[in-house]
Amino acid sequence: MGRTLNTIRNQAKGFTLLELMIAMAIGIVILGAGLQVYTQAVKATFTTSQKSEMQQDFRAAANLMQRDISMAGSGALGQQGLASNSVGLPTGVGSTIAVYPCSNTTCNYVNGAPVAYPQVSGAPYVYSIIPGYNFGITVNAAEGPTDIISVAYADATLALNCYTVDVVSATVVIFELPTPLPGTCILPTGVVTVPALNAAGVGLQSGDFILFGQSAAGVVSNVTVTAPTSGAYSAAYQVTFNNGDPGHINQPAVNNGSMKSLPAGISTTLSAVRLLVITYYLDISPVDNVTPRLMRIQNGRNPSPVAEGVSCLKFSYDVDNNGTIVANQTSLPVGVTPNMITKVNILHMAIRSQLKGQTGFQSLDLQTSVSARNLTMGQEYPISGSAY
Secondary structure, eight states: OOOOHHHHHHHOOOOOHHHHHHHHHHHHHHHHHHHHHHHHHHHHHHHHHHHHHHHHHHHHHHHHHHHHHHTTTTTSGGGGTOTTSEEEOOOOOGGGSOEESOOSSOOTTBTTBOEEOOEETTEEEEESEEEETTOSOOSSTTTOOOOEEEEEEEOTTSOGGGSEEEEOSSSEEEEEEESSOOTTOOOOTTOOSOOOTTOTTTSOOTTOEEEETTTEEEEOOEEEEEOOSSTTEEEEEEEEOSSSOTTOOSOTTSSSSSSTTSOTTOOSSOOEEEEEEEEEEEEEOTTTSOOEEEEEEETTSOOEEEEEOEEEEEEEEEEEETTEEEEEESSOOTTOOGGGEEEEEEEEEEEEOSOTTSTTOOEEEEEEEEEOHHHHHHHHSOOTTOOO
């Protein structure tokens, strides 16, 4: 017998509208929960990567700064026979005063202006450590101006002590490599030949600081190969000092001129060493005009960024004033000169991530001390004529 229409309808299978709506609601809840978990995972991954990058930048910046500070005075200044661990610079006035930090073109890097070298009785000096309390930019108004710091030490990679030095004019010095090498020629570990002064990466470069003897400093303009004056020399280089000196240090012991204080014709008694004069300071990145960054400038070369997001840089100093230790001085007391510094305290070197005002913003703050071991040793075992 045939089935009726009602019987067929009663046997048909499917979902009611209510069931479909309940199923859709449950599905939306599950999808929402899954999306929330995914979003949190993405945020956590991004935050972790930000933290990792920040920590790497922070570690690299801290290691580089600590290495330079710990090397202050190494193989230079006091160890070159200078009782005060300093090099006298020309006494200039107005636009000719000796300033830093400088590249070959300008010195307007710290807060948009140059910084004058510290002076004693009106004469400027390059010290192994030069404090710069409140000389830097202001990143956070509540914290006030940041600090800068400069250190100087000898470059052990270039054996200028193997060369004889002949000052031929106020702007030109000839370096010649004798055969056989003199007893003063000491090569770095692992180096078997004396580096050429025009060797890429190792040799003299435009902007390098050279210390002659115990008193004269010069900024290299260029280096060219020249003919040796006799068969007693295997190589010779002409080094020029007449350009690339916006900091006005190519004028030792005189108000104007350049290398005139060095007597011409000296070829056996005058020594030379390349100094690394390094300044750390903060500026604002020109990419976004917002992000603060730690900068490092070496000699007369262009400054290089070390780490982004560094928002605070503050130092204090422990000094040894004729046996009396004065600790945690942000600016040196009256009568205390930078050559008395024995320890640099990094009070704050804060670095922050790029998420300020957002979830995931992080920051780190370094507080540590770095011993200026070469200066401390010079005070414990003073050279003849030292103030200690």
